[in-house]
Amino acid sequence: MNLILFGPPGAGKGTQGALLARHFDIPRISTGDLLRDAVRAGSGLGREARRYMDAGELVPDAVILGLVRETLGGESAQRGFILDGFPRNVAQAEALNGILRFLHRQLDAVAVLDVADELVIKRIAGRRSCPACGAVYNVHFEPPQTPGRCDACGGELVQRGDDREETVQRRLEVYRAQTEPVLAFYGREGVPIRHVDGSRSVEDVQAQLVSALET
Ligand code: AMP
8 A cells, every 4th residue: 555645734634544554454654754864863864854843844855855865765664655845836746746656555535634723723723742751731631730831741841943833823824835745746646645634632633544554
């Protein structure tokens, strides 16, 4: 299964992608995670990427395509892959076609998680995590018992730099303007597109995805 998991920031691509990866026994490749690893490692690439990420803007295509080319060509992606957060614009989608042609692979489907903007903002801007133990909360949906403190280890909860409300608004604008046109691109290419209601529970969305992809 060679799949693109598509949808706005906060649609649940990370959570659903991880579950699908387990279901189909193939890796989830998240360009956001690859970039955050580079930021944490403090590499030149990470320092460059961080400026764009904190502003809610897209990181330049050349940086992203280098990361994707390396990962898709690697051993673990040979049985299949789930792309999460890539492609983010039509130029990236065109470049992905070239990479797949070179690797003699083709896409099986694009799965779209549909979620309204208001829910996206609550999900992302409400997200808090514990740097000490990695636990994740949401001030609206899964608040910690004591505001600002981790239930598991008592650590102080923090908000990711690009999760602030004004940055989330910008990420949504970028999604509508640059990323959504990618769907029409795959429509023209004849790649099957499967829409799923991403506002439901994690279990419901996963069940819908699996049945949409297995038929
Ligand atoms: P994500 O975790 O997928 O929401 O990505 C977090 C941030 O990383 C985005 O807001 C972008 O700044 C950057 N990013 C991730 N994937 C891409 C991509 N394919 N193209 C450009 N920027 C990206």
